[in-house]
Amino acid sequence: MFDQPLKPFEPIKLIEPIKMAKATVKKKPAAKSNTIKLKFDTSWTYAPAPESKSAATINKQYDLFINGVWQKPISKKYFDTINPANEEKLSEVADANAADADKAVKAARSAYDKVWKKMPAKERAKYIFRIARMVQEKARELAIIETLDGGKPIRESRDFDVPTAANHFFYYAGWADKLEYAFPNRRTEPLGVAGQIIPWNFPLLMAAWKIAPALATGNTVVLKPAETTPLTALKLAEIIQEADLPPGVVNILTGAGSTGAAIVNHPGVNKIAFTGSTEVGKIIQRAIAGTNKKVTLELGGKAANIIFEDAPVDQAVEGVINGIFFNQGHVCCAGSRLYVQESVAKEVIRKLKDRLESLIVGDPLDKNTDIGAINSKAQLETIKKYISIGKKEGAEMYESSCLLPGKGFFCRPTLFTNVAQSNRIAQEEIFGPVLSVLTFRTDDEVIEKANNSPYGLSAGVWTDKGSKIFNMTKRMRAGVVWANTFNKFDPASPFGGYKESGFGREGGLHGLSAYVNIV
Amino acid sequence: MEKTKASDRLEVLKTYKIYIGGQFPRTESGRYYIPTNAAGKKLANVCLSSRKDFRDAVVSARGAFGGWSSRAAFNRSQILYRMAEMLEGRKAQFVDELVQQDASKIKAEKEVNLAIDRLIYYAGWCDKFQQLFSAVNPVASSHFNFSVPEPTGVVAIIAPQGDSLLGLVSVIAPVIAGGNTCVVLASETKPLCAVTFAEVLNSSDLPGGVVNILTGRPAELASWFVDHMDVNATLYCENNSDTQKMIREKSATNLKRVSFYDKINWYGEEGQSPYFIMDTQEIKTTWHPVENIAGAGGGY
Known part of the structure; x- marks a missing residue:
């Protein structure tokens, strides 16, 4: 751990009068400015404090998670996912094609019709609570994998991404049997199969933002994580399997843009939820024209x-x-x-x-890292x-x-x-x-x-x-x-944009309406 | 445009103009069309509005948005109520026009009465729907956090073709009750009431530009309604699947919010609800830290 001898503590010199722009004018004292400058060039440095990789297990290869089991891709193709901090390969994941997407959507449809839609809401809730708990139990592993696969500082994945993801499942789990209170004077109906496409900046958290409200409102899911950060979504698939969620309720397909397009264009999908660039959001909006698919977009x-x-x-x-x-x-x-x-x-x-x-x-x-690797x-x-x-x-x-x-x-x-x-x-x-x-x-x-x-x-x-x-x-x-604050997030707090930043909200009471028909 | 007997007083005919920015111009294009009723009787020389008229109307609507959206909700409520009063006062004229456009007297009276009641209904919602659809969110961190609806901006509306007054009022009222401004294309075949309704608006303290009403052809104008980069939302009330597809496609240019009201019976209970208001609202969430002094306890 300590490969350098610890330095004796010495107080950090914090105060140094501000140097005025023209140092040549000697007689004007700088003392009038009572602002102080932090001085960083002390001998005090941070010792490395690396999180251990040993607390995480990453398989050499991942298949597609369809109908509750791991299935080889019909495409027979796999692609590498790397650690952006050292460009080393972490694993390889399946590249789902349109046939794989079709299989996943059919599994989701069958699970919706035969199981999920009929299940009492309070039972549905307990499955989601169970997922939340398991995310907490595996928090350290998830944080390590999130950081390895995406490049974000472990401090953020450990203290923000993973706990907030778990909290999101907790929050929406509780809504499942209380939906009649959410929309005054109306009842809600689930939409059916939700196709969800998420970005690489908060891979696990975005998966939680998408899956939790969809399940709570009675929909089933086909989710595609981003191609550069598929690993935590696949870990989440393992959790979902372990939680005994009925097969097909959540299906996870890895792949790039063409996989996303296959999900968006599949006639069996009732709802598209997309987080990503405004450019792709517009393509999706055009692609679903002429269909009855509902859409929510969280864009740039x-x-x-x-x-x-x-x-x-x-x-x-x-x-x-x-x-x-x-x-x-x-x-x-x-x-x-x-x-x-x-x-x-x-x-x-x-x-x-x-x-x-x-x-x-x-x-x-x-x-100690504040800024990690670019994705x-x-x-x-x-x-x-x-x-x-x-x-x-x-x-x-x-x-x-x-x-x-x-x-x-x-x-x-x-x-x-x-x-x-x-x-x-x-x-x-x-x-x-x-x-x-x-x-x-x-x-x-x-x-x-x-x-x-x-x-x-x-x-x-x-x-x-x-x-x-x-x-x-x-x-x-x-x-x-x-x-007087910035970049705060909470499962209870709705998030989403005006204008070309998209439409629909995720989080909170308002996040429910993205996944229901109000009747 | 009935011919009169020589002994009768000559009737003064009304010129049906469009309504932009609180004014009644003719279409800049100088074009007109002549809708007829079932008996083939000409209704009027009606403005055949152009793309440019629409653009002018959007400029007016955008200009009026800041003022209208920041009015007190109570004040908006008063103005919607005033609109109902004005409509009530001119009931006979609307019944006449509806009859000219093929409605029976009884049906026409029913439609006008419902239109008046619908304005009253939404007048009441102006300062209430926010309370219903807002939330104070119990976030885990030490912040005060709340979400409220806000109007989306300028709404382009292609009004129902059939119920030319009730449909029109039913789509305009929730949009402006929520603080938006709008440009509305009236029923193509039955445009008379829409223009007369503009006169009601004009005498109701509704600021110019909040509602702009054009007459013309949806087939010509619909694509401009969804193409415009300064329009925030589009409402379309017909069941034409090609047009619906076109609207969804083109709305992607600036991600307009799109609603189709093609299966609504405007005469029934389903023809009115605060959820119509919410179709042109955005949810804004605001955060502010709450000071958290250790040892201060709960304050009780």
Whole structure:
């Protein structure tokens, strides 16, 4: 564990007067500024604190989970899934084709007609509770696999992804036999077979977001995890098997876009739930035209995060950092557009840069790591493309001076200042650790700028004034608004977007309506 | 357009115009069409609205959205009630028009009465549906978290072709009760009541631009209704599967919310409910931290 001798504790030197821009003017003391700068170049460093891989079991190969059993793919094809932190192969998973999708949908239909729809709701609930408990029991293993397969810091998979996934099953389990209370003066009916396609940024959590409400409302499921992060969904399939869920109620198909398309286009599917890019969301919307399929879409975002001059600046800076660098910025609701009121812009930007410098980038399995690996080579290239676009557009780039590991896909936390509203880095979703900083003077101006986006998933506001908070949160056109906080999630809290960020809600009471007909 | 006897007073005929931004312009295209009733009688020279008219109407609707959506719900309720009052006062005119458009007198009276009652019904919902469909969410962390409905924005509506007054009122009322603004294409074959209803709106304190009413052909205009990038939702009330497919496809351009009301009996109980309001609402969830001082206890 301790391959380096422990250093004796020495107090960290925290305070150093701010150096004024022109050091040559000697007689003007810097003391007028009573802000302090954190000093990081001490001899105190973090010892490595890696989580052990031994607590997790990953098979060499995974088949498709159809009708409660593992089945070889009709396609006979498999593809590799790698650890993005070192590019090593973790396992290989089946590549489901249209025939496999057909088999899964038929299994789901049969389970719906013969078992799940007829089962008393309270029994249905107990199955979902059981899954929740088993996710908790295997939390450590799931967290390790999530980090290995996706590159996110173990601290996040351990403290956020996995527990929140378990909680989501718990939350919706309880709804199963209480649906008559959810829709005033109406009854609900399940839709039938739900086809669910989820992204790679929160693989297990997104599976929980999709499966839990679908099962609670009496639907059966065909779920496709993203091709770069299939492993925790397959682990979840093992849990579902262990929980004795009736065969076919949940089917899990691995594959890429063509597998997703096979599910979307299958005539036996009654509902499509998709989380991913706006581009694919639109393709799905077009694909289901002329059918009776229902759809909910949770798509991209370009959240505005607004700091007013009266905000508690240190808290705001912390929130902005969490808002954009959480999960390497692979978050659809990431606070990727920062609007700072001009009067505090200088201070905020300086503090952001300081904080950027302190972020630990590296091995996702290390418990001290703040920023892990970028999920895939393709995504890293997208991020790099946007960074070069930002530079070309004339924005000023600042990146952390941290060293990056020699192998794997890594990106330094980056911010751009001098960004114009029309710049592509202020308009388009980058989905990486890149923050665009813009400034404003008045409330009306910032509202205009914040809402000037085709997206409307989330937004943030930082101010000490209560009435201003409510003014801003009301006027921002976004489905989730965080005031004096950012990137908070809870099973009881509905999540979903306005405008081109999609429609329908996941989580909470409002998440139920995505999976029922109200009659 | 009946010919009158020489001894009679000459009737003043009404020009049926469209309604955009609180004004009654003619279509910019200068075009018209002549709907007829079952007996072949010409109803009027009605504006054959163009794509440009629709675009103008969307500009008006967008302009009116900020003001209308931020009005107090109570105030919106008052205005919907005022609309009902105005409609009641002009009942005879609507009955006349419905009769001209082939309804029996009894059926026409029933339709107008129901239309008035429907406005009253939604006037009442303006400041209540939010309470029904909101939630304070018991999140596990130390945050206050609540979800409320908010209007989606500009709604493009292709009104029912059959029940030209009741259908029209039944689709407009929930949309504006919820704080949205809208552009409505009236029944193609029975457009008279829609234009007269615009006059009711105009005298009901409803701000200009909240409801814009066009007359014309769904076959020509429907695709523009779903193509427009500044429209947030589309309601379509006919059972034409080709048009429904087209609407779903084109709505993907900016992910409009789409609802089809093709199986609704507007005369029945199913013709009204707060769930119609919710079809053009978004759910917004707001988070704020709650200070958590160790040792402070529950505060009791």
